[in-house]
Amino acid sequence: MIRWRAGVVEEVGASWPGAVELVVALDEPWSDPTLPARVKALAYPALVGELGVGRRVLLNVSALARGLGTGGYALVVAPGDGRPADPPGRRGHLVKARYTPLQAMVLGVDDQESEHHETLRDADDLEGMPVVVADLHSALPAIVAGTRTAAARAGRTPPSVAYVMTDGGALPAWFSRAAAGLREAGWIDAVVTAGQSFGGDLEAVSVHTALLAARHVLRADLAVVVQGPGNLGTGTRWGFSGVAAGEAVNAAGVLGGRPVASLRVSGADPRERHLGISHHSLTAYGRVALVPADVVVPTFDVDDDELTALGRRVHAQAVALGEPHGRHRLVEVHAGADLRSALTASPVRLSTMGRGLEQDPAAFLAAAAAGVHAVSLL
Template identity: 45%
Template structure:
């Protein structure tokens, strides 16, 4: 069910491509709301809007703002003729896109012929916050010579415009092009599924390295399989099917107070140890001896070290790149200083694929 209320736009907080952040008067309060301009049209101060207030009412971390469902002051909108693929299908918010594969696309012929990633490295994360250290490390260590594409899945937020991080990374030249697949939308290129999304990164975006991760807002339940990050294992399979080189980011933390996320998270142990049916390289950062001992034991106990290749690198250059590019990122509300192992683990994959001498060790445990 959706909790719906009418509100009045009091102020515009910010505008960036595809999204407007608002202050609205609703139920005698003045609260934050988000308008997706490509869904519900432009919005101005004084407009009466229809709001989805469910997440704020339930005090949920996911979607912690009201969302504009319709602008009652500006109801008529037209759309372009190009494109026939609907995302958010059969919902009141279904949106038409021009998918890279469809006949009207200027890339239709390229996509008809695309059938291989030809060994392209594909770094696969689970949380959106992993994106920054990976992209920053690659651009810094490769001196900007490698072209990076970000493929956003539909495992969390569906509109890519919600991510301030993506806008910042593109603005700083750390991501060259974005692709949204499945029901995710708003990328530079739209794709119908993970396979054509990956192929579009290679054949159309001309990526040297592909980063795949969901948008903001992973969904989890605490149960072994009840989280959207299970997609990591399935994406590894897809990359191998297409002849790419999958590189998996493990979720590692020693700051999270929940036991299931201590060391290597149960998310990673499920996705890599059970869901992934094909091989990848799991990259670890150098850690202190006690922490490394726990992580390696968890890899062994979850069969990850038998199913996948393990690489260990000095990931400090990734943290240095975050500082150099002025990127202030958090995960679950924690900063780099509060949860360094998480960001080291993410950045390690970027260090690993970059043409530099920081790889410290690689163990093939076939």
């Protein structure tokens, strides 16, 4: 069930492409007196129209009331004092967030009405394009930092990168400040939203057509496939949204791409199941991915005792994924000082499960190493 509140916009705050922060004064108090009467809310103007100070809004406060990881936001469902104007044009018939009260109709890159329909109608081959797959959205900027480091080492221009956003986390691409910041900085060239996710530069029905669009429409050198912000996990072997990483490996392999598996690694997570290589990676790549991939295993600087010990753990865990025990190829990539420097230069904040680069460097170095390897395949 949805927990609803209504209120009046008191402030218009920060904005980025597709999203705007508001401060809303609620009409009625919470049953819990510790919760605030003024809340930070997030609006997507493409769905609810432009909203200014003094406008009434209807809010979904379910996750906020439960203290869940939505960035501390109430979500604007609709203006409370009149409907938004009808959107211009009538092209496209892809419905996303289907059969929910906020389902949106978009023009898909693979839609019959799309100018790219003929290109994609019989497209079936990624032509060896490297496809880096990761579990957590926080891996995205680190992977791209790795691609840029590898290009700089080789004296090459950075590769063009398409981000394929799957629907395991946030559905609107607009929610991702990381994607918006990387796009603005020129670190990624486009966002393709696949499945039920929406709001990208291109919309696609499936991960398969999203990857084909990355190659044949955007002419990207490589693609990064990862869910939007808001990973869902239950502490069970199979109950986590990142299981789709294994399915993305399958899609890339079936279409003639070069799947590169980025390991979810942590040296700071207090949960044993996520220490070293997360059980999420071991399940997604070890049990779900049915085609061979290059699993990138980072090696860390030997002058850091903590990272050295963690590296030994990671290598021991990775054995289960590589031949002859598993079906994948283990590829060691050195994650040294230049890679760490590239991460510090990220145009967007690095954060995974609330930890930054200094608190959990291995998480970002492992993802960046996957980006380094992807460039070596070009």
